[in-house]
Every structure is written in structure tokens, then in C-alpha cells.
Amino acid sequence: MLLGISLIVVQGLNPVIASVMVPGLGQMIQGDRSRAQTFFAVEGAIWLSYFGFNYWGDRIDGSARVYAIDHAGANPARRDDRYFDDLETYLSAADHNLMVERYASWFFPNNLELQQEYIEANSYYGEDEWLWDSLASRSQYWEKRRQAREHWRRASFMPGFAIINRVVSVVDILLFSRQERFGFDTGGNRIGLYYKF
Numbered sequence: 001m002l003l004g005i006s007l008i009v010v011q012g013l014n015p016v017i018a019s020v021m022v023p024g025l026g027q028m029i030q031g032d033r034s035r036a037q038t039f040f041a042v043e044g045a046i047w048l049s050y051f052g053f054n055y056w057g058d059r060i061d062g063s064a065r066v067y068a069i070d071h072a073g074a075n076p077a078r079r080d081d082r083y084f085d086d087l088e089t090y091l092s093a094a095d096h097n098l099m100v101e102r103y104a105s106w107f108f109p110n111n112l113e114l115q116q117e118y119i120e121a122n123s124y125y126g127e128d129e130w131l132w133d134s135l136a137s138r139s140q141y142w143e144k145r146r147q148a149r150e151h152w153r154r155a156s157f158m159p160g161f162a163i164i165n166r167v168v169s170v171v172d173i174l175l176f177s178r179q180e181r182f183g184f185d186t187g188g189n190r191i192g193l194y195y196k197f
Helices: 002-012 015-021 025-029 033-072 081-089 093-107 112-122 135-176
Strands: 182-185 192-195
Touching: 015 025, 015 135, 025 033, 025 135, 033 081, 033 135, 081 135, 093 112
Parallel strands: none
Antiparallel strands: 182 192
């Protein structure tokens, strides 16, 4: 019964609104199954790509973090991206901390108290320290994270493609519908043009 009600509601929708909601649904309402299936397939491919790219980006990034723990002694309890970004840039936490001290002196040249606060807030000590076992290992880590970022970048394009798919589906409904949308209205003692939306 619920399925029957759902079908009645779907069939009662304006095809344009239906296509905005789900590309291909407007074509299905108008009885054009082949076009509808094309839009459904494209929409499915877009969202599968979105979730797939995000999934592989997360997997590769997780693998890179494990690699950093094994080859640089990174803190496995850290989850923040900034920490793992700094692992790409600096061979060791000591190198990073030295740069933080330089930044502190540049940002607060005449205020030792603010310099110290900046250093304490942005340096890594104790369990957060790292030291790469080789430059090759750090390069391998960077490459893994680059691949992860590339997957996330591709995923970020997918919602845009979903919007384009909706626009194309609406244009298809408006321009290539089997229903007659334009014509002459000669009923009721009047003559004019009509357009069905």
C-alpha cells in the first residue's frame, strides 16, 4: 500500500520539480524510460565516485599516518591534520620547533612573553616529537598524502557534476519532452498561445 501511495505521489509531481529532486525522475513520469535510465545511471555514477574517492582518500591517508608512525616515530594518538602536515615539511620535530622560534621572533619582536606563548602553543615536545629515518621515507610519506589529497580533490568535484546532471535533466524535460508544451489556445471564444510548465 505504501508503495502504491508513493507511486501516485511521484506520478503527480511536476516533471521539472521531479528532475531537480532526482535526475531522470521527470523523464520517468513522462514515460520516457530510456532517457530516465540514462540520467539515473549518470546520477548513480556521480555519487558512487564521490563516496569512492573519499573512501580511498581516507584509506591512503590512514596508511600514510601508519607509515609516519613506523618511520618517524610520530605520535599515534594525534588525529589533527596540522600535525601530519608538519611531518611532511620537516625532517624532525626539532627542525619544526626551530622554525617556530624564528616565527615567534618575527611576529613579536619586542615581546618575550608573547614569543614564549607562541612557541609553547605551536611546538612539539615529548610524545609528539618525530625524526624521519631517511629523506626517502619522508618523500614516500609525502607521496602517499599527495595521493590522498588528489582523491579528496576529485571527490569535491562530484557535487558540482550532480548539479549539472540536474540542470541537463530539467533542460531535457523542457526542450525534448514528448508532451506538447507550446501551441495555440482557441477554446472558450479566445485565440492565443499557451505554454505548459
